[in-house]
Amino acid sequence: MPNLPASYFNRPISARARLLAPAGIAAAALFRGLPVAAQTPEATGDASAMLTTAAQTMTDLQSFHFVLTTVNGTTQFYEGLELSQLEGDVVRPDRFRASAKVHIVIADVDIKLISVGGRVWITDPTSGGDRYIDVGDMGASGFDPVVLLNPDQWILPAVNAVNDPVVAGPDSTNGVNTTRIDGTIDLKSTLNMNGTGAPGWVISIPDSMPVSIWIDADNRIVRIRVTGPILQTEAKDLIRQIDFSNFDEPIDIQAPST
Numbered sequence: 001m002p003n004l005p006a007s008y009f010n011r012p013i014s015a016r017a018r019l020l021a022p023a024g025i026a027a028a029a030l031f032r033g034l035p036v037a038a039q040t041p042e043a044t045g046d047a048s049a050m051l052t053t054a055a056q057t058m059t060d061l062q063s064f065h066f067v068l069t070t071v072n073g074t075t076q077f078y079e080g081l082e083l084s085q086l087e088g089d090v091v092r093p094d095r096f097r098a099s100a101k102v103h104i105v106i107a108d109v110d111i112k113l114i115s116v117g118g119r120v121w122i123t124d125p126t127s128g129g130d131r132y133i134d135v136g137d138m139g140a141s142g143f144d145p146v147v148l149l150n151p152d153q154w155i156l157p158a159v160n161a162v163n164d165p166v167v168a169g170p171d172s173t174n175g176v177n178t179t180r181i182d183g184t185i186d187l188k189s190t191l192n193m194n195g196t197g198a199p200g201w202v203i204s205i206p207d208s209m210p211v212s213i214w215i216d217a218d219n220r221i222v223r224i225r226v227t228g229p230i231l232q233t234e235a236k237d238l239i240r241q242i243d244f245s246n247f248d249e250p251i252d253i254q255a256p257s258t
Helices: 013-031 041-059 156-161 187-193
Strands: 063-072 075-078 081-091 095-104 107-116 119-123 132-137 162-173 176-185 209-216 221-227 239-245
Touching: 041 156, 041 162, 041 176, 041 209, 041 221, 156 162, 156 187, 156 221, 162 209, 176 221
Parallel strands: none
Antiparallel strands: 063 081, 063 239, 075 081, 081 095, 095 107, 107 119, 119 132, 162 176, 176 209, 209 221, 221 239
């Protein structure tokens, strides 16, 4: 404790509080961005309960919209092929569509994808329009790359498996009041349980990855941010962010006519 002059202790309590208030505000600002490892067991329990409720709320949804961005680093499938943004919709149990912005060497290309019942169609980037190509059942060989694009199959199932969760505090996400929960996840185990069968030369996932989850007042997950690589070609400090919205709004996803 700092050495305070004797005159400090002779001040009224309210006067002391006014003197300490600026220091308290400064300390709160200083430590706001630091890890919250010193949370109490009660806070950890609250965080686990919130995650359990949020996971169930998301499971009960029939549809939602999502936007996936890389906050830090790039999603690079291999040299010269990068995914800059992915946006799409999920309709349960087995319908998914997405629009991807892909950088190929020196050009930016927009690609659309539709998956219905496990069957996948993608637009032909050389056609200059929405001409879809039927690529069949992508998971027939045991590795379905669409799993890595659909958050309903790779990140939402991991919410129930967050390790050492703590309530990091209230926050605001896209203008919505939320509670942020920090922890770590074993995303590799989650993907293995989903049966992706991804070969080692494609996947490179750490055993533990930092994760932050934002939950709104209706117990819905509106944002997830996870740090670490999924693909062999990605940097260790890559940060993916997935924003969720349009919960249970009508979404019509049909197989395209080819």
